[in-house]
Amino acid sequence: MFSKFNLCHLPTRIENLPRLSKLLGGPEILIKRDDQTGLAFGGNKTRKLEYLVGAALEQGAKTLVTTGAAQSNHCRQTAAAAARAGVDCTLVLVGPEPERSTANLFLDRLLGAEIRWTDLETRDQTLQKIYDELQLEGADPYLIPYGGSNAIGAYAYYQAYAEFFQQLGCSLPDWIVFASSSGGTQAGLVLGAGSDPEPRILGISVDQPENILADTVSQILDECQERLGSSVKIPRARILTNADYTGAGYGIMNDRDREGVQLFAETEGILLDPVYTGRAAGGLIDLIRSGFFKKGERVLFWHTGGMPALFADRYLADLI
Numbered sequence: 001m002f003s004k005f006n007l008c009h010l011p012t013r014i015e016n017l018p019r020l021s022k023l024l025g026g027p028e029i030l031i032k033r034d035d036q037t038g039l040a041f042g043g044n045k046t047r048k049l050e051y052l053v054g055a056a057l058e059q060g061a062k063t064l065v066t067t068g069a070a071q072s073n074h075c076r077q078t079a080a081a082a083a084r085a086g087v088d089c090t091l092v093l094v095g096p097e098p099e100r101s102t103a104n105l106f107l108d109r110l111l112g113a114e115i116r117w118t119d120l121e122t123r124d125q126t127l128q129k130i131y132d133e134l135q136l137e138g139a140d141p142y143l144i145p146y147g148g149s150n151a152i153g154a155y156a157y158y159q160a161y162a163e164f165f166q167q168l169g170c171s172l173p174d175w176i177v178f179a180s181s182s183g184g185t186q187a188g189l190v191l192g193a194g195s196d197p198e199p200r201i202l203g204i205s206v207d208q209p210e211n212i213l214a215d216t217v218s219q220i221l222d223e224c225q226e227r228l229g230s231s232v233k234i235p236r237a238r239i240l241t242n243a244d245y246t247g248a249g250y251g252i253m254n255d256r257d258r259e260g261v262q263l264f265a266e267t268e269g270i271l272l273d274p275v276y277t278g279r280a281a282g283g284l285i286d287l288i289r290s291g292f293f294k295k296g297e298r299v300l301f302w303h304t305g306g307m308p309a310l311f312a313d314r315y316l317a318d319l320i
C-alpha cells in the first residue's frame with residue numbers, strides 16, 4: 001500500500017534519563033532516539049522520507065521538490081534522501097538568503113541540492129511555479145509537502161508507534177511528549193495508538209496555535225486512516241496540543257528553549273536543537289516544574305532530531 005525506500009537505522013533506542021529526572025524531581029523521563037534514525041544526521045524526517053521517496057520512485061520521479069526554512073531539517077534530509085535514491089533535489093527555501101551558508105543550509109549544498117529562494121507570503125505560489133518549470137523541462141518532479149506531512153509521511157509515524165510499542169509494550173509510559181509543527185509526526189503517533197487511551201500523546205507546538213495545529217493533525221490523520229482503510233474511531237480529544245511555548249514564533253529562541261537545550265546537554269550529554277526539540281524540552285521542563293504530571297507518572301520524550309541547526313550562525317550566538 002505504501003512503497004518504501006530504505007533509509008533508516010531502526011529500531012531507534014529508548015533510553016532512561018536518570019540525571020535529568022533527578023534534577024527536575026518530577027516523573028521518570030525516557031527518551032526515544034529518533035535523532036539517530038541515520039541519513040545525514042537523522043531526525044524524524046528520515047522516517048517520513050522512506051515512504052515519500054518510495055512513492056516518488058514508484059511514479060518514476062527524477063527530482064524531489066520541497067520547501068522549508070533556511071535551516072530546515074526536512075530540506076536537509078530530503079537532499080540526502082535524493083542523493084541516496086539517485087535523483088535530483090530542488091529546495092525552495094524561505095529567505096532572505098543568509099550571508100553565509102552554515103549548518104543545514106551548508107549541508108543542503110554539500111548534498112547537491114539546487115536551492116531557490118522565496119518569501120514566506122508567496123511560498124506556495126513559488127513552489128508551484130518551480131514545480132511547473134521542472135515539469136516543462138522534463139525533470140519529472142515529485143512534490144513533497146512542507147515538513148513531509150501528509151498521509152504518506154504520517155504513515156511512517158504510525159509505523160514508529162508500532163516500533164515503540166514493541167519496545168515498551170509491557171511498561172508503557174503515561175505520556176509521550178515531543179515537538180509538533182507541520183503535524184505529520186503527531187498524526188502518525190496518534191493513529192498508531194488507535195483507541196488505546198494511554199499513553200497520552202502531547203505535541204508541544206513549535207509555532208502554531210493549539211486548535212490550528214490540532215486541526216492539521218486531525219486532517220492528516222483522517223487522510224492516512226482512509227488510505228489504510230482503517231475504521232477505528234479515534235476521538236478528537238486524543239489530539240493533545242500545547243501552544244504555551246511558541247514565544248516570539250518559529251525559529252526565534254527564548255530563555256526557555258535555551259534552558260531546554262542546556263539541561264539535556266549538561267545532565268545527559270544529549271544534544272537537542274534550537275528550533276524544535278529545545279522548545280519541546282523547555283515546555284516539558286516547565287510542565288514538570290508546574291506539577292502538570294501526577295506522582296508516579298512516566299514520560300517519554302520523543303527526540304525528533306535537528307541538531308545541525310545548533311551550528312547555524314543565527315543560533316550559535318544565542319546558545320553560549
Ligand SMILES: *Cc1c(COP(=O)(O)O)cnc(C)c1O
Nearest residue numbers: 073181182183185276304305306
Ligand atoms: C520537522 C521537525 C519536527 C516537527 O515534526 P512535524 O511532523 O512537522 O510536526 C520536530 N522536530 C524536528 C527536529 C523537526 O525537524
